[in-house]
Amino acid sequence: MRYDSLVSSVGRTPLVGLPRLSPSADVRLWAKLEQNNPTGSIKDRAALWMVQDAEKRGVLSPGATVLEPTSGNTGISLAMVCSQRGYRLICVMPENTSVERRQLLTMWGAEIIFSPAAGGSNEAVAVAKRLAAEHPDWVMLYQYGNPANAQAHYETTGPEILEDLPSITHFVAGLGTTGTLMGTGRYLKEQVPGITVVAAEPRYGELVYGLRNIDEGFVPELYDPSVLTSRYSVGPREALRRTRELVTEEGIFAGISTGAILHAALAQADKAVKDGKRADIAFIVCDGGWKYLSTGAYAGTLEEAEAALEGQLWA
Amino acid sequence: MAVQVRVPTILRNYTGGSKVVEGAGETLGALFEDLDTRHAGLRGRLVADEGLHRFVNVYINDEDVRFLGGLDAKLSDGDNVTILPAVAGG
Numbered sequence: 179m180r181y182d183s184l185v186s187s188v189g190r191t192p193l194v195g196l197p198r199l200s201p202s203a204d205v206r207l208w209a210k211l212e213q214n215n216p217t218g219s220i221k222d223r224a225a226l227w228m229v230q231d232a233e234k235r236g237v238l239s240p241g242a243t244v245l246e247p248t249s250g251n252t253g254i255s256l257a258m259v260c261s262q263r264g265y266r267l268i269c270v271m272p273e274n275t276s277v278e279r280r281q282l283l284t285m286w287g288a289e290i291i292f293s294p295a296a297g298g299s300n301e302a303v304a305v306a307k308r309l310a311a312e313h314p315d316w317v318m319l320y321q322y323g324n325p326a327n328a329q330a331h332y333e334t335t336g337p338e339i340l341e342d343l344p345s346i347t348h349f350v351a352g353l354g355t356t357g358t359l360m361g362t363g364r365y366l367k368e369q370v371p372g373i374t375v376v377a378a379e380p381r382y383g384e385l386v387y388g389l390r391n392i393d394e395g396f397v398p399e400l401y402d403p404s405v406l407t408s409r410y411s412v413g414p415r416e417a418l419r420r421t422r423e424l425v426t427e428e429g430i431f432a433g434i435s436t437g438a439i440l441h442a443a444l445a446q447a448d449k450a451v452k453d454g455k456r457a458d459i460a461f462i463v464c465d466g467g468w469k470y471l472s473t474g475a476y477a478g479t480l481e482e483a484e485a486a487l488e489g490q491l492w493a
Numbered sequence: 494m495a496v497q498v499r500v501p502t503i504l505r506n507y508t509g510g511s512k513v514v515e516g517a518g519e520t521l522g523a524l525f526e527d528l529d530t531r532h533a534g535l536r537g538r539l540v541a542d543e544g545l546h547r548f549v550n551v552y553i554n555d556e557d558v559r560f561l562g563g564l565d566a567k568l569s570d571g572d573n574v575t576i577l578p579a580v581a582g583g
Contacts, residue, residue: 387577394548409560
């Protein structure tokens, strides 16, 4: 397929079947390969939509400085889009994220301000909000509350999946900013009455939940629980086990958050088999595994890999 | 009828530093009341306006209780309950 530029090639990713991990001919799993996007993750969609929306609203003009709190992928996507459009990008990122993410951000021209590991992305959000207040001329796109994030998935991810899989019964994705689930989930619920929309949320080590008190907690402004049927917390052990299964059984080399999503998708498949119902379960492969090689996720025993992930923001 | 409850770091001052405590109850709400008899003040940090505190997530066997009836969610012997503060992803 031919495009005018890299930015125009965002989206329209393949949906591939999982012949080995699907339990039967009536209960099938389908992977939406978002690592096929230009910078290798699903976040290219949200980044492009947020930048285009800000341009349309007249908030962004050439030479502007964009600021964003991000644990990695959104920053990498924004860095590519901003470099192509002539904007300066500053990312606020927790210090406990993988070295590959930092190198990629720098390579695409972003500047990084680190926030403390304790408190995870909550702290990155707080630091970015403080910087935005100090620099009123900087534009914070704010993926957690920007409707253009969910809109990207409402306009692209949802329609793409439905076109490729009209018989879809379940949609399973990760819960971070909630943009993927809110946008895709809303679209699919409108088009497919009775569809099951499931969220898989990564459960990190204790350090990441190291808030000083409960009132420092954070729920993204985009989150609307009425879009979801259910929501599961998936720990590092299950996420790692499924990430490895996905590459050994189906040849799909994915990041660790995808393992968490596959775990939730397989639980839905089991349930369908037990209930004697047919199911076509589409789930999101958020990114490839390349950025996580240094975490040790793919080497040694599961126990060693799990120990290596302790304290890291692996999704 | 006993369930294991995992308590996050920021609430362990109510459990004498314990990471896992045991409790009982037919529902999540009843479990929190039972826990409060031994860990006074804990319930007050989890429940606000007769619902779950906005920044508290509770899971029964890894499923978010807000999709299982909230404080009315049913518990069975041997269930695992996990309490976590809501944090940002992405």
